[in-house]
Amino acid sequence: MLCQECNERPATLHFTKIDNGEKTMMHLCQHCAQEKGEAFMLNSAFSINNLLAGLLNFHNHVQQAEKAPVIKKEPLQCEACSMTYQQFIQIGRFGCANCYEAFKEQINPILRRLHSGNGAHNGKIPSRIGGGIHLRKNIETLKQSIQELITREEFEKAAEIRDQIRSLEKQLDLRDEGGN
Amino acid sequence: MSLEKFLNQAVSSWMSAEGPDSDIVLSSRVRLARNVRDYKFPIIFSSEEGQKIIESVYRSVEGQHFSTIGSLELLVMDELQPLQKRVLVEKHLISPNLANNSILGACILSENEEVSIMINEEDHIRIQCLYPGLQIAEALKVANEIDDHIEQHVDYAFDENIGYLTSCPTNVGTGLRASVMMHLPGLVLTHQMGRIVPAINQLGLVVRGIYGEGSEALGNIFQISNQITLGKSETDIVEDLESVVAQLIAEERSAREALAKTSNIELEDKVFRSYGVLSNCRIIESKEAANCLSDLRLGIDMGYIKNISKNILNELMILTQPGFLQQYAGGPLRPDERDARRASLIRERLNLEQ
Ligand SMILES: [Zn+2]
Ligand SMILES: [Zn+2]
Numbered sequence: 001m002l003c004q005e006c007n008e009r010p011a012t013l014h015f016t017k018i019d020n021g022e023k024t025m026m027h028l029c030q031h032c033a034q035e036k037g038e039a040f041m042l043n044s045a046f047s048i049n050n051l052l053a054g055l056l057n058f059h060n061h062v063q064q065a066e067k068a069p070v071i072k073k074e075p076l077q078c079e080a081c082s083m084t085y086q087q088f089i090q091i092g093r094f095g096c097a098n099c100y101e102a103f104k105e106q107i108n109p110i111l112r113r114l115h116s117g118n119g120a121h122n123g124k125i126p127s128r129i130g131g132g133i134h135l136r137k138n139i140e141t142l143k144q145s146i147q148e149l150i151t152r153e154e155f156e157k158a159a160e161i162r163d164q165i166r167s168l169e170k171q172l173d174l175r176d177e178g179g180n
Numbered sequence: 181m182s183l184e185k186f187l188n189q190a191v192s193s194w195m196s197a198e199g200p201d202s203d204i205v206l207s208s209r210v211r212l213a214r215n216v217r218d219y220k221f222p223i224i225f226s227s228e229e230g231q232k233i234i235e236s237v238y239r240s241v242e243g244q245h246f247s248t249i250g251s252l253e254l255l256v257m258d259e260l261q262p263l264q265k266r267v268l269v270e271k272h273l274i275s276p277n278l279a280n281n282s283i284l285g286a287c288i289l290s291e292n293e294e295v296s297i298m299i300n301e302e303d304h305i306r307i308q309c310l311y312p313g314l315q316i317a318e319a320l321k322v323a324n325e326i327d328d329h330i331e332q333h334v335d336y337a338f339d340e341n342i343g344y345l346t347s348c349p350t351n352v353g354t355g356l357r358a359s360v361m362m363h364l365p366g367l368v369l370t371h372q373m374g375r376i377v378p379a380i381n382q383l384g385l386v387v388r389g390i391y392g393e394g395s396e397a398l399g400n401i402f403q404i405s406n407q408i409t410l411g412k413s414e415t416d417i418v419e420d421l422e423s424v425v426a427q428l429i430a431e432e433r434s435a436r437e438a439l440a441k442t443s444n445i446e447l448e449d450k451v452f453r454s455y456g457v458l459s460n461c462r463i464i465e466s467k468e469a470a471n472c473l474s475d476l477r478l479g480i481d482m483g484y485i486k487n488i489s490k491n492i493l494n495e496l497m498i499l500t501q502p503g504f505l506q507q508y509a510g511g512p513l514r515p516d517e518r519d520a521r522r523a524s525l526i527r528e529r530l531n532l533e534q
Contacts, residue, residue, distance in 0.1 A: 052348070052349065052350055080220075081220045081221075081224060083224065091223070092348060092349075093221070093223050093302065093347045093348050094221060094345075094346075094347055094348075094349070095220055095221055095223065095224045096219075096220045096221055096224075097215060097217065097218075097221075097337035097339075097345040100339065100342065100345055100352070107349065110349060111342065111349055111352065111410060114349060114350055114408075114410075115353065115408045115409065115410035115411055116384055116408050116411070117411075118353075118408065118410050118411020118412065119342075119410070119411065120341055120342070120410075120411060121339070121340070121341060121342050121343030121344075121353050121354075121410060121411070122353075122411050122412055122413050122416075123343060123353060123354035123356070123412070123413045123414050123417075124324070124327075124343075124344075124354060124413075124414055125338075126331045126336050126338055127328065127331065128331055128332060129217075129331075129335055129336065129338060130338065133340050136340070
């Protein structure tokens, strides 16, 4: 979506503007939003929900436009809670955790847009159900450091780390067999 | 009921206690969104599922004693009077959505009202910690403690790649929303908010008024919160917010200094006029009350007015909301009756200071 003020840059800010009780959606780029700054101030109340609504509608239009000539397919639906992708677009809420998996392809670009380009979790991991995840993350970081050590030709250290990785992988196997 | 007794019951510690930088930061809040694995989210779950969620979350914390917050009590929304729910909303302890729209909504509230765990709001679990002054990191610490505890007993919906799974995609990842409530009269009076709001938005943070609708920020009270929940760690989110807040505090302080230098007498006049209105009014609407209270608080902070406690702004912004006024009156009030009640409550409260 292009900025409705300059029609040049992509619109990154989506406001609902209320004038005399009449609501209008505004889609502006960062630059124009700043120029209008004083006028907008809070009355634009740039809200996360408006941003989400703007994004979902936008993606929906693009997808419809792309799909237009194709033969009608089964509607995309989450098998765990039977919410359809269309319903999700309308209400902006998922029906269950499995919806993330069911609508993965559609959702991931939207998540990136909503979270400033970030697509991967980088925060807390629940300790009880997340034990295996901790191990896997550790293994991943160790594997990266092995690569670095090898390029620096520190082979002895690299061998040590390789042994560490093996023992962690053993722990992980035991965990997975342990029925969790 | 006497006003003093009413105040003792009505005022939570986050409203009355003083925290770091509390001349500008009124309160800090942290909220963690969590869901239970294999249960549909509250917008479409069955009442059986909703009931089970309440039971298992309450069982996980029942009888527990957490470091600083005291014991916990379960409040089921369907068992509360509309007025009781409204008061909880006005105290920021539950969301309007939980009070009015939830099915099988409940809240587990700590004795000191610093912690409330909302159940079956938009997500199954929302742990909220509310502290006076600038204490986001402290609030996060307590929220994490409670989260760890619940997780020992409840299987969370969690994905290795995208973190805690929430009903709305704007919360996925950490499920963390951190926010501070700031009193920024200096920046408003010097017309700087129009410049500042877009700059803060650019940093991935959201600014909005808490009181008032749409464009207004009644009482010059603003809420700053993080928008991004995915890809950053909890600590990074909190630190990024803290650094913007620190900058805003510095700018507000220098705006106040500039005002004192360039328009000392005008400012003093504004403060005392508002003080006059508050101490003498017989009818006052919430908007006028909010603006006068903001002036009064600024006057206290800047030393024009002495012998009035600082928390008067925090306290009266909440106590003069419709729900509280009606609770104090002991029954429903028409809007015109509220305005008269509001005026008398403010006058009585100011009298307690003398
Ligand atoms: Zn533009
Ligand atoms: Zn689903």
